[in-house]
Amino acid sequence: MGDLFNLKNIHLDLLKEVGNIGAGNATTSLSNLLSVPVQMSVPTVKVVSFDEMVELTGGPEEVMATTFLEFSGDFTGNVFFFISPDQADQFVQILIQDEQQSILNDDQKLAHSAFLELGNILTGSYLRALSDFLQVNLYAHVPNATVDMAGAIMTQGLIETSVVSDYSIIIETVFQSEHFKQDIKGHFFLLPDPGAFEKIFDRLGVK
């Protein structure tokens, strides 16, 4: 798998902590925004093939609502917010106080706009925590949201990695809440580009 993934336990633990801080901040934002308790799992860090990574999201054809935030600065990468479309609708309906709105309806621009804004806030707060923790400058690009097949979405985050490797490192955090009509389970994924790892470990004082 090459030198890129010659990681020891200490490296994996540090990446988990990075995920913990980023997703922790994002989960707090979500909870504040919707005024409901949201729980977060301990992040997992995996070195996976591209196919395995898509499986983590539920499989290549699974339809997911996603916000995708690219960032650059001291290093580059992507933050994803993944949730099933019907669960995303519950968030959207709370935000815009209209139970008829759905992101599964292509014409309901307000629902799509609310979902994008929600994802923007969450992925933005993930990124902000990351840059504070590592004391690096990371700039968010314009966020994008879409409802489509998980495989088609996730591979966008793999383009930069794919020029150097057939594997990628993914930092995944699951959040849950039982305070909705239907239980909510969503994912945050941090997918740093290959050059990022050395900088992350360097900032944390580990070679």
Added chain:
Amino acid sequence: MNNCSQVKVGIADIKTAKQPQMLMTSGLGSCVGLVIYDETLSVAGLAHIMLPDSSLSRQNDFKVGKFADTGTDELINLLLKEGSKITNLKAKIAGGAQMFKTTSGNKLNIGNKNVLAVEEKLNQIGIPIVSKDIGGHNGRSIEFNLETFKLKIRTVYQGVSFI
């Protein structure tokens, strides 16, 4: 070759199949699904291509199916090994969407670059592109039927079509 009736092709993978098998790949976004087939022998191959050119690779050892140039060459080689003649080969392509409006770096317009690279490569070799379903902003899953030589395309919003 695999005897299972549905041959699944993963990301950056290449596989061939014979009648009565089906070739399929799921969740094509900016990636391109390239099917090359031989009606005379009822064999076909499918490549799930991620990037336009192997010169982008910063590693020497990579999955050849990842790039349009190396992937197309390898797919043709596999079919020649099955006994196909290059003059009997035809192609169908799908994918190359732009999933997100704003991206940067290698991701910028990557779907379109992938499509152009595959088309150019097929042109050079002289393999005709019989039909294609490319571009747009949505993901696709595809399935190639070796009896009808039709490529079935499924999207989330537009449903199913055949090319």
